[in-house]
Amino acid sequence: MNMRDDQLAMREARPPIHARPKTAAHDREITAALRTVHALRELAPAVMVRLAAGAMRLEVARGERLFDASAHCPGPYILASGRLALSVGNPDTGHKVIRLAETGDVIGLSAALLGIVTFASAEALVDSTVILLPREALVERARRDAPLAFALASLAARQARNLALDLEAVSLQSGRQRIVQYLLASATTGPAASPAVLLPAKKSIIASRLSVTPEYFSRTLHELISAGAINVNGRQIVIRDAARLRGNTRPD
Amino acid sequence: MNMRDDQLAMREARPPIHARPKTAAHDREITAALRTVHALRELAPAVMVRLAAGAMRLEVARGERLFDASAHCPGPYILASGRLALSVGNPDTGHKVIRLAETGDVIGLSAALLGIVTFASAEALVDSTVILLPREALVERARRDAPLAFALASLAARQARNLALDLEAVSLQSGRQRIVQYLLASATTGPAASPAVLLPAKKSIIASRLSVTPEYFSRTLHELISAGAINVNGRQIVIRDAARLRGNTRPD
DNA sequence: GTCGCCGCTTGATATGGATCAAAGTGTTCG
DNA sequence: CGAACACTTTGATCCATATCAAGCGGCGAC
Incomplete structure (x- = not known):
């Protein structure tokens, strides 16, 4: 690997990630986005509404980063539209894209669940919209809502499997x-x-x-x-x- | 990679994995094993007892495989003692060890949660004892027990993170x-x-x-x-x- | 238009690590 | 106690892929 980083290298904490004000219309939009996540689709409508109520909608312009590696993760994000590249590595080791996230994908889940820093950075490949489910509220809710917690478990398990398949491909092919x-x-x-x-x-x-x-x-x-x-x-x-x-x- | 497989290649469904009869002593032993799993430690005693009640204790002799890749997975296993190697690959692509499991580790979790076949095989490196939590019962319980489901989510998230770190190491170092x-x-x-x-x-x-x-x-x-x-x-x-x-x- | 720039291609070269082949070095077991 | 294995080491060689270095084509900005 070891690809050059040039421009991307050092820009942190840029502001242009916009949060939109909350309105009834946005709540519906957020609920719709939640429903694009397969694992969440079966949840009771009431739960969805609760999740949507606490959620925040963010816009990430093409080229922006939603978060960097080793950053605090305020919660899992659901990609409502657009496309993100998740990559590991740092300026001197180089970078490697471990995942291309598409609409309906969840990112930052394991960091959020474990309450630890992210291991990958997430950069928007095109203008994208993500829904943030703030960690504290989500964890709080999941600790007493079994179906929700189980859905999160399934999501995490799915990610583990995909990573294992990647590891197999890299190692054996x-x-x-x-x-x-x-x-x-x-x-x-x-x-x-x-x-x-x-x-x-x-x-x-x-x-x-x-x-x-x-x-x-x-x-x-x-x-x-x-x-x-x-x-x-x-x-x-x-x-x-x-x-x-x-x-x-x-x-x- | 690409290591030879020789003997190990084709033996399925071998019997020498012994299940032990259930007694009160064994229930205590199983509960003790469950408590070695960090994510499960905080669960209410009643829940632990319930889990233990449905669990089965298996012995895997050194060199035996607990399961093969692409096998049906009857549930997650908890390694109570011994050591297992989890590896991906098949006879013609070769093999790669993706994880060395030690006492207190959980294996086969994502396959069990997702209800799909395993992607790795698990071979005992020394005589080992594992506790099987039968999938159906566990899932059934987790769907209504939030703390349990959340613990499973944490376990899966941890595994995802470890795999990602491995992928990073293989790609960038x-x-x-x-x-x-x-x-x-x-x-x-x-x-x-x-x-x-x-x-x-x-x-x-x-x-x-x-x-x-x-x-x-x-x-x-x-x-x-x-x-x-x-x-x-x-x-x-x-x-x-x-x-x-x-x-x-x-x-x- | 045409000037830059960015992404892609193409060429030449270098090398980390695999592979193949033997020769140790224990360690188990009759 | 020696044979038979299983693991590790050591040596020689090879090659898939990285790296370094230019060219090139299109497209967005002035």
Whole structure:
């Protein structure tokens, strides 16, 4: 790894994360966002309303960070819209994207549950909206609301599993295999058309997510093109031959 | 990675995991084991008793597997005594130890909570005793017992954090750095004597845990000896010069 | 327009650590 | 007490991927 950090390196505590005033409309909006979280969907309406009442809506502009690593975490955030990159590392070790969060994802949960600092930083890849569930109130509520606590347990368990799968991929597969797998896994098979992937971020971000350098990612993509497995046009990747792609797990 | 699997490869459903009959003495023993789990310690005595009542005590002989990867998981297990290695991978991708479980650790929790198959296999490194909390009963109870559900959430969150830290280490640090860090982190600083580490398993297991090959682990250890940073005698490692060890993060 | 800049590509080179192959060194067991 | 193993060490070699270093194309700002 070890990618340069340049600009991003040192800007802390910038203000432009906006909180919006609370109105009835916002409460509805927040409730709607809560419902995008699968694990919370089954909760009783009354509980949802209570959660929404204590929640805060924040806007994070593209390029801003919702929080830094080793920061106090005021509570879990629910991504209502937009996209965030969670990455570990610090200026001198470099960075690695461990997760790309999409609408309905929860971030900062384990730090919030454990009441400890975050281990990753969260940067908005596009203008995004998040809902903060303030930690104290949430924990207080979860300690007496079993279904809620159980939902949080499921969320945390899901995250543990995903991290373990990532760890397995990084440890046991080659960079090329990870790239191929990523393409196959995130291909949306259109009814008639060939399956395709629209990369959700700059290639360098995807590369980091896959634990390879941007250069290696680029090269590998081009090798896959030469092999006739895919076509690439900017962030749009079309899978021409899934079988060939699947077979293409070792450099040639 | 990519270590050979030989014998271990294909044995399923072997009987030699013994369950012991239930008696009052065993109930007390199980309760005691539950209390070794930090997250559960605060639970009301009544809840502990209930959990213990439904629990089963299993013995896993050294070399046996408590479960394989992709197996149905009948519930979380609490390690009452002994030591287990949890590893991901399969016969052809090779294996990687992702965790060494010690007394008081909980394993199979996320699979149990999510009701899905395990992603790792668990092998006993020494004769061990585990307590199984049958999934159905536990989930049933947690859905109406908030403190219990919250404790499970904390456990899962802790595991997620540990996995994330591992992922960070594997992605951002060199093999040598991981080895050095491991030694520094697990050194028990005796009052007067120099800090020392007693490796909890064969070196090849530790190597896998640190995501390096046994050969590389061996070599690195010997380089650290030459550098005057440590002394090695079997599984016993004495840290002679912590500062030098800490500085010794790049091959020389 | 055209000037910069940013993201991507492409090339050349370097290297950490894996892999393959043997030779120790215990340690168990008949 | 020696054979058979299991683990570790040591040596030689290789290679997937990082790193360093330019070029290049598009697009947003003036």
